[in-house]
Amino acid sequence: MTALLGVEALTKTFRGLVAVNQISLTVAPGEVCSVIGPNGAGKTTLFNLITGVLRPSSGRIVLAGRDMAGVPSWRFAECGIGRTFQNLALFKHGTVVENILVGCHTHLKSGILEGAVFFGRTRREEIAARAWVEDIIDFLEIEDIRDKVVGTLSYGQQKRVELGRALASRPKLLLLDEMVSGMNQEETEDIARFILDIRDDFGIAVLMIEHNMRIVMDISDRVHVLDFGQKIAEGTPAEISRDTAVARAYFGAAGLEARPAEVAHVGP
């Protein structure tokens, strides 16, 4: 099976500080993968590298067989990568619909002049895009807030809008950065269901950073564990929950013995 995303020996240093160190991982088409690790393990830096926001110091990123070195960061979306951000990054003065429409950007073609005239191709294009956005709104069950300005929405709602915006670009791979942090149980379960539906209905592979172990263990096909910028483990959720290196990274050697109950909780 050829991997959708291949990360090979990726390294990123900031003024001598090694944030990501020789990390390799793959995501197969139709797979839900998670990246976990304590705070400061380099997870978000890894995401920023994969989405082109940061340039790797060394190593390679291959997306669907294409080496991404030298591809400008704004082209990553065209190449099939969509993402959400750890701290919300919506266009807060726009409505929900407008935000999701921005996600369609790479699939539309009209330029300034065509946009200003709004006739013919542009109009057809916009109608099609709007129909697609309405589908996404239906899918995410946010019909009732579609014309609200996103700045006025609750945190959970904004997260969904961000998910919708990422979906609108029809990505092959979706990167979700701490999607459910700060959500209650019910909202978390909704998101988990959406992620599985995204994979099954749209055929999109998902790579997510998550602190919520329950959702990681419940829906991941595979889990990558990072600590101090290095990958310390990889495997199915069941394998990870048994891995002593992982437990040590989370709780320290002493904690491993002192708090067996919590380790058990990590299990599936």
Next chain:
Amino acid sequence: MQYLVDQIVSGIAVGAIYGLIAMGLALIYKSTGLANFAQGEMAMLIAYIAWTLAGLMPGHPWLVVGGALVASVVLGLAIERLIMRPMLGEPVFATVMVTIALAVILRAGAMLIWDPYPHALDIGIGRGVVMLGATGLREAQLAAILTLMAALAGFWAFFRYSRIGKAMRAVAADSRAAQLMGISAARIHAIAWTASAVIAGLAGIFFALLYDVSPNLYHVGLKSFPATILGGLDSVLGSGFGGVLIGVAENLAGGYLASSIKEIAGFIVIIAVLMIRPFGLFGERDIERV
């Protein structure tokens, strides 16, 4: 050679005035995050007040200067309390527009209270010529240079050692965190506006002594923008140096290229510098977090 020295020295002299006003600009930017477009107008207003005082108290130069500085303290406090503080929390763009409106008001107000004619500010001192080697400087030019040096040293020490100076840096770095630490942002803003009005006032007085008191004295504020951009909007000391650099650049352009290019020399310099250092020579780069 003497020609070059003369050009540079008189450039430094006029640059010192730009530098003083630019320091005021940077001080306000550093502590409140907005550019005060009325800085030149503040200088103009204080110069007019000094001129009025000089008419009331002939023969008492120090009383005139002292009175004008008291007036600038009042001006700074009044602007901060009445106009800027209610705008706290509004978008930067809006507050900047408020300072522009303030500039319009001060400009017209000065013409209303006084008149559109140029006047000589004559307080008995400042106009004499001092010889430094073969280069002649007016007393007020020398005073402007010395004041700039004193202000540079003073602000350096202030930010480094004084409690308020450190607090100001804290407010600049993160106003919310500073507030949580018990620092009153409003008080810091009031201090910044007052200090800025005082140095603008001094610059205005020097300028009026050297040239004249007239409604277009505020033009000097326009010159201090390149100065503060060159030095870095958030760098008070850098802005002071920036003023001197702009003054010298202007004079060299006027002395060796064409006189007509002199007035825009400062702007050409900053465009060149900003292309290489987008945050000025001494400014700090914003660090973005994703």
Next chain:
Amino acid sequence: MHFRTLMAALLVMASTAAMAQQQGVTDKEILLGEVEPLTGPPALLGIAYNVGTKIAIAEANKAGGVNGRMLKLIVEDDGYVSARTLQALRKLIEVDKIFALTSLSGSGASVAALPVVEKAGLPTMASIAPISQLFQPPRKNVFAVGQTYEEGMYQLTRYLAMKFPDKKWGILTQDDDYGATLKGGFGMTARESKLNVVYQADYKKGQQDFSSEMLKVRSSGAEIFLAGGVIAETVGMVRELEKLNAKPVTAMFWPGRVSATLKLMGPAGDGIYAVDYVEAEDSAAYKAFLEKAKTLVGEAEIKAINRYTIASYVSTRVLIEAMRRCGKALTWECTIAEIEKTENFKTGLMGPVNFGKGVRFSSQAVRIMRADFATLSYKPVE
């Protein structure tokens, strides 16, 4: 609604109204208007000019008005911004419905306003800055009293060239049309008398510091220096030369020939040459004018009086006299014809004013003067 019919009806109404009586004229009143800079730096000239118009009008009203009609003036400020000049003119002509214009703002703005004034056709005096575009080619209804900058500069430099032969010359002018005309006048003399020009430059309008320019003047060895600023700029140049201890023969131009300039220059201004077509302050005619003015306008106005007041006073007097000669049936047509007939009109404050068929500019002889710091005035040279 038939739009065209409506328009036609309106037009007919408008034209019949015009026939009955010219706009701005009632049985008791004649409405005059003027546009000039009353704010911003050029206000120094505009306000003084405005006072001159006020004095001329007050004088006429005191003597019973023009054929029994009182004169009333509406003043508009344009801040020396062309767009505002245009708007002010449209207001005066269309809303206030004035009878005649006593001023048409400064040079650039007045050129921009010409098409509007010419189209309206009302009698217009444009004497604040009589540049050649105002009367070349002549417009039927636009008159100017005074002298062009070119001619003034030509006369000034010719005088200096004869008095100080074989000297090195320097000239610094403003980078606008005012400066360009000064340069033009100087160029004529320079070619004619083959002057040795060692320094010539433009400064940017609004410039305040002239240190680099004056250093250049000094190092160029110029012995005669023409300071082509307005007021603050000329003062700046002269004081900078004083600081540098450079003492060329210095000359300036009439916008700067006001006592305020001398006061600002201090002793350094003593002996500076100037040129003007308006009488100097110590002449009998000027003093008499000042005495008369004190009985006609307030103290604030008296303080604002300078040479522009005289220019305006004379120009407005010409207009008033023409209206008087028209008698009771006051129209634009008649007033314009009467201004044209103005011949040898004397006020003592300038040379006699003359217009004629197709002549729209009353060229005034200029005089060379020298500044006297002790009395803050200018005295004609022999």
Next chain:
Amino acid sequence: MRSGHFKESIPGLIMLSDSVPVWVWSGLLLVALALAPYAMNAYALSFLILILITGTGALGLHVLTGCTGLISLGHVGFLLLGAYAYAVPVAKFGLPPLLGFFFAGAVPALAGLVVGLPSLRLKGLYLAITTLAFAFIISHLIIEMSWLTDGTRGITVPRPRLLGLDFDSDARFANLCLLVAVLTLFAVLNLGRSRVGRALIAVRDNDIAARAMGINLEAYKLKAFLTSAFVTGIAGALFGIYLSFVSIEGFPFLMSIEALAILIVGGLGSALGTVLGTVFIVLLPEASRIAFGLLGSQAERLFSLGAHEIRSVLYGVVIILFLRFEPRGLLGLWHDVRRLWVNWPLRY
């Protein structure tokens, strides 16, 4: 009567407005504006023309500052360039006015690209002051290149004749300005609901997220400068024709500030707000003149020489009050009034 917002098709969703009354009223307003010049006096007409030209220019700035969030203090530079790019070919070389209008848009647009380059590296006030520098440099270049621009003497510009139609009367010219202003407004509104417009807003609100959505920040900032300069340049040409005389002095620096004031007072980021702001700011001096007149001749005489300054002060005070008490601008005020009208006597 309509009740609520129910739309039955996707095209209905993306229309500028699906409300019949809005279209009817806009149409009537347009007809009124087209005919009014023939019934107005020249003074009132000059305000109408100024509103139309200023509105076009302000919409140009709106694209850059309102939509894309790039502050420009040097927009008067684009106005100047537009005016000269029209005046030089048409008045000096006798080229057809239509070509002149093309230059009036194209030349500033090219300059916009040049000025836009620093915007790729500079932010906020640094950029604002760079644009300020640009405006000074442009006017310097115009003076220096006197072989082409006649330097400080200025160029007299005749009223144009376009496609066989004469625009020599003010009323006709007002029609031309109306046409340009309405086309500009439509273009800007359309841009706002299309891909490019959304991308500009995305760049303004969150540039990192915008990039993640596949938006090329550099290209779009340059596009914003290009579009903005193009529209502003056309407004500059119209302004030059209105003045009938193009010179540096006809375009004072204050115009840049006025344009920003229009955006702020109208409501930043909204094209309709820009229109409201234009009307307000252009009429403000006249309104204060009338207000001052109401105080009676006594007050007028008291300030015989200071009336103009009092008006300036008033102007500044109104702007400050607006920013202080209605930061959403006139558009926000309008929404409040409308809500009050619909809901009264209930509060909401």
